[in-house]
Amino acid sequence: MSNKQDKNCIFCKIIKKEIPSDVILENKDFIAILDINPVNKGHILILIKDHCKNLTDFPEDKGKELIIFAKKISSAIVKATNADGFNFSMNNEAPAGQMIFHAHFHLIPRFKEDGLRHWPHKKYLDGEKEQLADKIKKIMEK
Ligand code: AMP
Ligand code: ZN
Numbered sequence: 013m014s015n016k017q018d019k020n021c022i023f024c025k026i027i028k029k030e031i032p033s034d035v036i037l038e039n040k041d042f043i044a045i046l047d048i049n050p051v052n053k054g055h056i057l058i059l060i061k062d063h064c065k066n067l068t069d070f071p072e073d074k075g076k077e078l079i080i081f082a083k084k085i086s087s088a089i090v091k092a093t094n095a096d097g098f099n100f101s102m103n104n105e106a107p108a109g110q111m112i113f114h115a116h117f118h119l120i121p122r123f124k125e126d127g128l129r130h131w132p133h134k135k136y137l138d139g140e141k142e143q144l145a146d147k148i149k150k151i152m153e154k
Contacts, residue, residue: 015027015061015062015063016062016063016064017063018063018114021063021112021113021114022112022114023059023063023112023114023116024063024114026043026045026059027043027059027061033045033046033048034046036056036085036088037081037084037085039077039081040061041060041061041062041074041077042058042059042060042061042074042077042078042081043058043059043061044056044057044058044059044081044085044119045057045059047118050120051118051120051128052093052095052120052121052122052123052126052128053093053121054089054092054093054095054120054121055118055119055120055121056085056089056118056119056120057116057117057118057119058078058081058082058085058116058117058119059114059115059116060074060078060114060115060116063114064114064115065113065114065115066102066103066104066105066110066113066115067102067104067115068104069115070115078117082100082117082119085119086098086100086119089119089121090121093121095121095122095123096122096123096124097121097122098119098120098121098122099118099119099120099122100117100118100119101117101118101120102115102116102117102118103118
């Protein structure tokens with residue numbers, strides 16, 4: 013196998029077929045599998061085949077291919093599960109919910125009455141929003 017691997021990584025083992033999984037779609041750079049503990053049934057994980065940790069080291073040149081891959085699968089999941097929508101997301105680092113440190117994206121079918129809660133929203137203090145926007149922009153200028 014020519015892909016970059018980490019021998020201790022569970023997703024690398026799935027990619028190498030050392031651990032079984034339900035493969036939905038595969039090409040030279042990505043593999044889509046059913047999540048073993050779905051948020052909703054039909055929950056899919058898209059794994060990049062070259063081991064990297066998360067978005068911070070995800071190869072930019074694979075972006076377009078990822079979107080094409082995800083769009084194809086998402087429309088199939090919606091049809092297969094009769095979903096009303098879907099989430100496409102990525103957890104980055106443990107505080108954000110990342111449990112497996114091999115970059116992957118979640119595709120989760122959603123239903124009108126599926127009982128899942130969306131994130132609660134917070135309020136900014138006066139002036140805080142503008143200050144933070146400036147701070148982020150300055151960091152990106154460096
Ligand atoms: P994350 O929290 O973003 O790192 O997501 C990791 C996901 O991997 C979770 O939703 C798990 O249910 C899923 N998972 C863990 N082990 C396996 C496995 N062997 N096959 C399929 N999905 C898995
Ligand atoms: Zn890996």
